[in-house]
Amino acid sequence: MQYGRFFFLMVIILVCVISIPAIAAEKQLRIICFGAHPDDAEISAGGAAALWVAQGHAVKFVSVTNGDIGHWREAGGPLARRRTAEVERAAQILGNTVQVLDIHDGELMPTLENRRLITKLIREWNADIVITHRPNDYHPDHRYVGTLVQDAAFMVSVPFFLPDVPPLQKNPVFLFSSDDFQKPSPFNADIVVAIDAVMEKKLDALTGMESQFYEGGALGSADLYPADPVKQQQRRDQVRKRFVDEFHRTATMYSKQLEQWYGPERAAKIQYAEAFEICEYGHMPSKEEIKVLFPFYK
Numbered sequence: 207m208q209y210g211r212f213f214f215l216m217v218i219i220l221v222c223v224i225s226i227p228a229i230a231a232e233k234q235l236r237i238i239c240f241g242a243h244p245d246d247a248e249i250s251a252g253g254a255a256a257l258w259v260a261q262g263h264a265v266k267f268v269s270v271t272n273g274d275i276g277h278w279r280e281a282g283g284p285l286a287r288r289r290t291a292e293v294e295r296a297a298q299i300l301g302n303t304v305q306v307l308d309i310h311d312g313e314l315m316p317t318l319e320n321r322r323l324i325t326k327l328i329r330e331w332n333a334d335i336v337i338t339h340r341p342n343d344y345h346p347d348h349r350y351v352g353t354l355v356q357d358a359a360f361m362v363s364v365p366f367f368l369p370d371v372p373p374l375q376k377n378p379v380f381l382f383s384s385d386d387f388q389k390p391s392p393f394n395a396d397i398v399v400a401i402d403a404v405m406e407k408k409l410d411a412l413t414g415m416e417s418q419f420y421e422g423g424a425l426g427s428a429d430l431y432p433a434d435p436v437k438q439q440q441r442r443d444q445v446r447k448r449f450v451d452e453f454h455r456t457a458t459m460y461s462k463q464l465e466q467w468y469g470p471e472r473a474a475k476i477q478y479a480e481a482f483e484i485c486e487y488g489h490m491p492s493k494e495e496i497k498v499l500f501p502f503y504k
Contacts, residue, residue: 235263235499238328239337239383240355242314242347243276244269244289244306245418248296250383251337252408253401253453253480257502259301260404266303266331269293270324270351275311277417278426288417296411314346316353322368325358329371333378335499337482340382342390355380359487379499380488384456384481395481398463399502401453405478412449419445453478467503 237258241247247255247267255265273289275281280288290306297304307323314320328336336359341352359380361367384393401408413419420441422430431441457464457479464473484490497503 235334235501236332237263237265237335237337238268238331238333239265240268240270240324240327240339240351242270242339242345242351243311244273244293245412245415246339246348247337248293248300248408248411248415250339251480251482252296252300252411253404253478254399254482254500254502255302256300256404256407257399257401261501264303264331265301266305267293267297268327269304269306270354271309271311271314271347272306273311276424278422278424279428280417285417289415292415292417295414299407299411299414312347314350316350316357320350320354321357321361324354325361325368326371328358328362328378329368329374332374335381336378336488337381337383340385340387340393340483342387343385344387352382356485356487359485377489379491379495380485381482382485384483393481394483395460395463396484397482397496397500398456398460398467399480399482399500400457400464400468400472400476401478401480402476405450405453408453409446409449413442413446450478453480456481 235258237255239247239251239255241250247269251267255267258265269289272286274283274286276289277285286306293304293306305327309320336355338355339348339352341349341356343349343352359377362374363377365373367373381397382393384395387393416431417423420431420438431438454477457476460479460481461473461476463481464476464479467473468476491499
């Protein structure tokens, strides 16, 4: 009788132990991505976001400035509202949540107040993954968002920093989105994600941002998007092809990394990709942890 109970107990324990990885893998992941302007998060992580959302995970894009000087003809409140509407439409396509902060475009500074704000947003989202720009970039808003998020990488777990918002019990994985800047150090593609399955969604989300891409944003002109419908369609095709080429270039550039994650046979078929660098100030994940956080590799 005692042996029977012992055997039954061992079976229960074994079943529980075997089930633990499966349960961990099935946990809803929570990802928050900080872009400097309304369009940055969508460009850098729109494909991965759509893949996460398709698997039931929660993704939030935060534009840290409102983009209110990001056009050659418009500015101020009307432009900020237009750009907010553009990222809201993109969010409907990709499936993410979106928030645009009320900070003027071109005026973001890495202040203590803003560090608290970024820390608060990460804590409130209970993030497993945080994505942003690297702190070396051509645009001061990009640089300072990277700095603010990097500075929050430790503070999100410190109880008496911003004590009115509960600290995270586990430090998230902090990631930088890809860029081509070489100094003081080039981008390192630690994680590369195939986005072929959601490429059309990402293209639809980005090409819906007319103020930035068809009209050229802050450095555009009326010549880019003329009144002639035929020329307008040509411009639309041109913008779409530019994005197709950009994300194909990412897949080509990091083909070796794609092989490491997907295997040679699958990687050879991949046409489009997004790439991310792990920030060493957050949690440093193992390869197995990355496979849980990026469940697309299965």
